[in-house]
Structures are given as structure tokens and as C-alpha cells.
Amino acid sequence: MTNRFLNILIPGILLPMSLGTVYNYSQYSANIQQLFEISKFMGDIGFMLIIFFLGMGAATFGRMVELNPKRMACVSTVLFSIGMLLMFLATNFTVLPLYYLACAFMGTGTGIGYTSPIKQLLSNFEDHKGLASGLAITGFGLGKFVFAPVIEYLLANFSLPYMFLILSGIFLLIMSLCSWLYKPNPAYISTIYTAIPYSRLIKHTFLTKRYISVWLMFCINISCGLALISQEKGLLLNLGFKEIAILMSTTAVFNILGRFGMSTASDKIGRKAAYHWVCSLGIIAAFLCFTQNPYLALVGIMLCEFSYGGNFSVLPSLLSKYFGQSSVSTIHAMTLSGWGIAGILGPVLANIFTDNNLFLVLGLLYLIGFIGFTVCVKKQE
Numbered sequence: 001m002t003n004r005f006l007n008i009l010i011p012g013i014l015l016p017m018s019l020g021t022v023y024n025y026s027q028y029s030a031n032i033q034q035l036f037e038i039s040k041f042m043g044d045i046g047f048m049l050i051i052f053f054l055g056m057g058a059a060t061f062g063r064m065v066e067l068n069p070k071r072m073a074c075v076s077t078v079l080f081s082i083g084m085l086l087m088f089l090a091t092n093f094t095v096l097p098l099y100y101l102a103c104a105f106m107g108t109g110t111g112i113g114y115t116s117p118i119k120q121l122l123s124n125f126e127d128h129k130g131l132a133s134g135l136a137i138t139g140f141g142l143g144k145f146v147f148a149p150v151i152e153y154l155l156a157n158f159s160l161p162y163m164f165l166i167l168s169g170i171f172l173l174i175m176s177l178c179s180w181l182y183k184p185n186p187a188y189i190s191t192i193y194t195a196i197p198y199s200r201l202i203k204h205t206f207l208t209k210r211y212i213s214v215w216l217m218f219c220i221n222i223s224c225g226l227a228l229i230s231q232e233k234g235l236l237l238n239l240g241f242k243e244i245a246i247l248m249s250t251t252a253v254f255n256i257l258g259r260f261g262m263s264t265a266s267d268k269i270g271r272k273a274a275y276h277w278v279c280s281l282g283i284i285a286a287f288l289c290f291t292q293n294p295y296l297a298l299v300g301i302m303l304c305e306f307s308y309g310g311n312f313s314v315l316p317s318l319l320s321k322y323f324g325q326s327s328v329s330t331i332h333a334m335t336l337s338g339w340g341i342a343g344i345l346g347p348v349l350a351n352i353f354t355d356n357n358l359f360l361v362l363g364l365l366y367l368i369g370f371i372g373f374t375v376c377v378k379k380q381e
Helices: 004-036 040-067 067-092 095-117 117-126 126-157 160-181 198-206 207-229 232-239 244-269 272-288 294-325 330-334 335-354 355-376
Strands: none
Touching: 004 040, 004 095, 004 117, 004 126, 004 160, 004 244, 040 067, 040 095, 040 330, 040 335, 067 095, 067 160, 067 355, 095 207, 095 330, 095 335, 117 126, 117 272, 117 294, 117 330, 126 294, 198 207, 198 232, 198 294, 198 330, 207 272, 207 294, 207 330, 207 355, 244 272, 244 294, 272 355, 330 335, 335 355
């Protein structure tokens, strides 16, 4: 007998929480650069690979998640843990290619685990779809908040390799427990006989103007968010702030609030209206960072985190509304390929454009996403 709180909701929050620590990258990016004696851009390639393989791993294994979510949660645990152990070996023996391979493993494991609980939460909490899926995605954002001070402590008291070794043991324990607890409701698991054929999804979903506009809007928003988030620690230092761990935990709170708040609000105001708010807040955030006033820029970072989190949390319920719930795991996973592309575009934007030019570009991109989504995604009949 499946208990929807113990066997779906709790592991649906805690599993993504461990995976969400990939966003703590900026806390140790300078240490990576120093250890391998590489440029900032070469170091950022690791973060790009994590996000790229996250999106592409989700898109590739989305149908398998649809058919066997528990097994794929276990696969996610194994891949993420292998990635963390490879991080330890790469940094301990200073092997740069192994570091990049570790990022690929971590990203793939993250993408699979991220999508695993979504359909079960949408289906088992039918009356509050936005809230339910938002809780899992809030868990992902919670990871950065919870582990920011932990990582700062480990960096201060242990070498970089042993930080990764300690974290790998912590994550393996949490994720193994979640995989054991996770018992999807069989009533909401598709089979090879009931799942909509891929050829039909391609023709009637993935190639439609509505879906393409959602995908582009999602990709643009994530690219803008990543461009800022990947540089967050350096930006805060440049603005003169000292208590980095506290500030990064604070900005992570806004990411969490965006995930939980926008998903919950979307149950009331509608999925499309919620996305209008997400894009609008992104534009305001870019403008505030453009001012270069330390306190306004800090507010801008917080709004960007809020918008970034809301973009993720509203997506599953939006896809369920416009494209149906029966194949939402596959459709959601395919849409996350936009996250993978954004994992390259975001850091590239941050390295090509500097200072105020970056914030002007981000504001323009947010506006393009807003207009495209508004024009192409019509109100559901």
C-alpha cells in the first residue's frame, strides 16, 4: 500500500534536494581553477557539462522514467554518487579530463532523479498540481540553501578532494534512503502498451508552435538565470559583500520561495499568468543589477533567483494543462533539454559580456521570451 506522503512526497522532496547541490558550484569554482591552474572559462566548462548532461540525460531517459520511476531513481543515485567519487579522484590526482567526466556523470544522474517524482506528485495530488510538483522542485532549490554553509565549512577545514569525498558519502546515504522509501502508485505508471507512442508525441506535441514557444521561453529564462547564478559569488565579492555563505543562503531562500510561491500561485492565477510574472521579475532583476548599486544589485540577484525558481516549478503543471498528463514525464523530460542547452548558453553569455553589458543582454532576452510565450501560447479552451 502506497502512502502518498511517506512514499511519494517525502522522497520526492529529499531526492531532488541532494541533486540541487550542483548549484553550489560557484562556491568552489575558484578552488577548481586554482587547483588545475586553468582559466575561469575552462573551470566553467565543468558547470556547463553538469547542466548540459542534466537536460540531455532527462530528455534521453524520460520515457524510461515514465515506465519505471523507482528504478530510475536508483539509477540516478548510482550515477550521481559515481560522479562525486570521480570528483574526489580528479581533484586528488589533478586530472582535468576526469573532472569533466565527473561533471557529466553528476549531470546525468541529476536529470534522471529530477524528473522521477514529478508525474507521481501531479497524479497523487490532483487538486493541487502546482503545489505538489512545486514541492519537489522546491526540494531541488533547497539543496543549495541547506548545503551552502556545509560546503563553506568543509572548504575551510578540509582539502578540496576530501570535501567531495565527504559530500559523496552524505549524498549516497540520503539518496539511497529516498530510493528505498519511494514507492510510486502503480495506477499512475505507464506501460509500453498504454504510453503514447513517441512518433505521435513528436508530431502532435514536440513540433507544434505552442510547445516550441514553451521550450524556447524555458530555455531563455534558464540561460539568463544561469548567466547570473554561475557568477553569483564573484559578483557579491565585487560589490563589497563579505558574508558570502550567509548571502548565498539568503539568495537560495528566494530561489526556494520562487519555486514554492509561483507553483502554489499558479493553482490560483493560472499557469500562463504565473509565467508572465516569472518573465517580468527577470526583466526587473536585470535592470536592478545594471544599476551597479550594491544593495539594488543584491535585490536584483534575489529577484533573479525567485524568477529562476518559479520558471522550473510552474513548468510541469503548465505542460500537464496544455499537453495532457498521461505522458507528462516524457514531455517534461524533453523540455528539460532546454535546460541542457541553457547550461552552455548561460555561462558563455557571462564570459562574453561583462559588467553592465551582460545585464542589458539578459533583460532583452527575458523580454523576447515573454513576448514569444504570450503570442504563441493561447489560453486553453
